[in-house]
Amino acid sequence: MSHRESILLNINDNEANRYAVTRMLRAAGFQVLEGGTGAEALRLSLESRPDLVILDVKLPDLNGIEVCRRLKADPRTAGMAVLHLSANYIRTENKVEGLESGADGYLTQPVDSAELLATVRSLLRMRRAEEDARAAALQWKTTFDSLGDGVCLLDPRGRVMRANRAFVALLGLPEGQVLGHPFDALMRAAADSEAELPPSCGGLLTCREETEACLGTRWFRVAANPVEGEEGTVVGAVRVLTDITPRRELEDALRQRAADLAEADRRKDEFLAMLAHELRNPLAAIVNALHLAEATQLEGAESKAMRVMVRQSQHMARMVDDLLDVSRFNRGHIELRRAPVDLRQVVHHSVEARRRAFEEKELGLEVALPTASESLWLNGDATRLEQVVSNLLDNARKYTEPGGHVFIGVTVERGAQGREAVLRVRDTGIGMSPELMARVFELFVQAQQQLDRSRGGLGIGLTLVRRLVQLHGGEVSVHSEGEGRGSEFVVRLPLGAEQVVAAPEPEVRTANPEEPSSRRVLLVEDNEDTREVLRELLEMWGHEVQVAEDGFKGVALFPSLRPHVALVDLGLPGMDGFQVARKIRESEGGGDVFLVALTGYSGEHRTQATEAGFNLHMVKPVKPDELEQLLERLPG
Template identity: 45%
Template sequence: MDGHLLPEQFKAIFEALPGAFLLLFPDPDFTIAGVSEEYLRATLRRRAEVVGRPVFQVFPDNPDTPEANSTHNLSRSLRRVVETHKTDVMAVQRYDVPNADGTGFEKRYWSPVNAPVFGRDGELLCIIHRVDNVTEYMSLLEEHARQRSLSERLSADNLKMEAEIVQRSRELDRLNDELRDANGELSEYARRAREEAVRKDEFLAMLAHELRNPLAAISSALQLWNVVPADEQRKANLLDICRRQVGNLTRLVDDLLEMSRIDRGAVELQRAPLDLRDVVEDAMHAARELFERRGLGVATRIAPGGFAAYGDAARLEQALSNLLTNAAKYSEPGGHVEVSLEPIRSGDAAWARIEVRDEGRGIPPDKLEAIFDMFVQVDVSLDRSRGGLGIGLALVRAIVELHGGRVAAWSKGLAYGSSFTIELPLTPQLVQQQREDRCLAPGATPLPQPSGSLRRVLIVEDNVDARDTLRDLLSASGYLVTAVDNGRDGLEKIINEAPDLAIVDVGLPGLDGFEVARRARTAIGNATRLVAFTGYNSPAVRAAALEAGFDMHVPKPCTAERLAEILRPPLDGPA
């Protein structure tokens, strides 16, 4: 043996395994080759203090305990493994742990097992030293022994402890059986580590390709700027190229950082009551330009019923947007994508299923199981025409699982299209509350009374609950309210009737709210005050609303104070 550690990938897997493990070289000093995180926590040690040092130098016997002989017993067990090449199960050992500050020892009892690991040629590569911390159990035994002599009334406890001892003995027998299969399991871990290494190598190659493309475009644009005399239009075109490619680079880096944050557990969900219909609506709005650019038809089918959930709307929209982008990327111009939202049952619980179905390239059967893993891509051809780093679907799964949900992919094979589903638990008790809160959150702020300058109100909203609740609320306050469920009818009402105020949902079917605002401003100027009403509250959507001609952007759910502000005389500038 040359003394080198296992490959980095195998080492990372070993360190993250559940359980307290040491990986020891079978040299005379039994040098520590690796250590799991749980072992470090249990022994109050840092990795740098442990790896590469002899095990008995790092973990000596407690000098204040004369009867301590654990290092001797462990040494004999390890030598037996070296000599017999068989697993050795040790009796429970008293082995105190040195304090991190060097001031003494903490009392510990351990149940150790030492198992050999072999190479393909049968050579003993290393020894797995696994321990279970049974300090609490042994302390109970010691306390029981001390108190047994005090009173016969403890006989019942004595029987209980004996039963626990029998149970523990059975558990140790079971553990011994499991450890006999450790060689096979560790070999499987090694195989997976090798596959992970291959995927990471492929990912680095993809990353280099994806970075070079925008960098090449930026470099060429800058060279052209310096070499070729350029008029203002050519300069503007070159700047647009640079901006687009910088945007591509930014998206690549953002995806990498997002996946890193999720892997490190650094993502904090901003959970709140939400309606999954809004999530679908906002994701469809964000992807609409991409579908139009790709020449794809899109249909949305939302089943009737409540879709109240509790989660992070922005993250869920991000997950659905990734699926929509994936469908657009792998569909040919003229293709069709269908997005559906429907209620399902999972046992006795209410869930919702969001499905994105396309007629695109499809997925090979051997990739279906791993399609949501990091760095996995269907397109591994040399031209890399579809682009991407193979982390978009991994992000989808990570976000959905953080919400307690699940994802799945299905395809008949290449050229047969694909179907991706997101399933999320619903919160039925929030349905009625959400119907009330979508347009008016609880509050005591009274609504202004109708005035000569603001009496006639038009509501353009495709969600029946939001539309009816807001209409009834404004009607009860004395306003003359008209409500329609699509952009074309809304635009016709604005042009023909010029209401004092129009509250327009952004994500409308057919003609969206932005286009309604633009055409209304062209037709009647500022005769009607326009308010954008949407479940998406990003700065980009707010800026797009104001640019389209809206006077105000109001995120859902609308508070009483915000609704009162809408109904007051307009301010000097857009809100």
């Protein structure tokens, strides 16, 4: 720090002595002012603000001892150094009195020039050091108080010995009630409850940690650090309180937003499940009505309109299935019904079910499967694997223009986990950009469509493909050379041992051919259209049918009808299908009836239906052929 040239004030009523001292000081380069009385000493000290006052003890008005006391008592002059000079008061007790009055030095006259100059320089150095210390302290305090964070210094007993304005303000106490008080006690007093208090480091000043505390309505991060003295000893501690209320509020808002999104997602899944269920009821009536209409037409009289309605109703049923499957995946309700599966048969069934659709769009379909001698058996869910293959074929058909070509083939390769089946579905369709390839398996992602959405779809088929493949321990990938250059999907699935595994026998027993095929059927269904169409189908197949529009009537009809089969909708008003099944099982003859659960909720209630007493669980719209075969194969 730079300093101005030192100013000295020489006060002495003896002119000779005053002259001699002034001459020595000026010869040494000092600027010197003079005075002969105590009053002049006080006046000149205020006016000139000297760095050092050389003050004779014996003065005509005020003695030097009293002048010194007044100088040190006045804040304006307290920082000046005072050196007593005396030719009369030279005893030890005189020197002690002078120093006790506040003087910084005491010399007797006559004084040696070298001793005087050395003492003056020593006192000036001391004063400059004090000025530097005061300036540094002021800078430190200014900086300390300008901090936005609350900062305090603790003594070895954990009491606050210094605190900046922010710390005092956040406690809401006068500074006098903060300094000297234990930090932990101040925090407890400022907190709303004991539960919001930060850890106190176990009373250890040596700890280094960060905690969070709530003081009133504000949240603070409390940082603790020790203050180390010489040789690493801990002489105190620092506590820094940073207001983190905006961050906490943002975190709370984000948590609430996440909770709201999770709730919205849950409600969305519930809505999708309910939507699929509600769509299944009219679909069931439409599909069964179309089947009934086909069955009652003359041979060869099937119209183009009828074929369109049948095909589109089947397409709608598949979309509803996919929609419900996505909802069930998101809720973790998808479970595989594993059994030995021949992948060759899965591909064959999927291809044959769609061959006519490919022909109608004038697409070439090439199938390449290994020879029958090569095993393609794996442990999986045949229905779900067929869903994978069907969705890939539907995707290829959708995005390939008429006249194009689609290839589906299976090969067997050796992978890191052993033998694996590699299914490839390749088309000459519109292809994909790199951006689309990176996202094609995400939910609701589709290639660019025209405004008429002529290709249709919901953008969920490939998402289901990936999730179902992953459930089977496999993986799926896609490759395209670019837009307009076709696409290829590759599915890899782990295979079992290289031997033919016998397929499990069907659960439903085969009827004795000699037994009559006519059955007594109880149909409990609240949807009027579905109920009437199913009744007509059942009667057309030669069965005796009684219908009930709710569970109460169904239970009431059972004793008189004593049906072979009861087809019961699960979503009945008043008494649901589970309750109906339990009531029937509890009644006389209830153990002999074959109970079939009809539901629009896919496989979600399968376990619950089994526990209620159902023998079979069928999803709407029930395929008429499957229902007819079921009734034919049941024992009499």
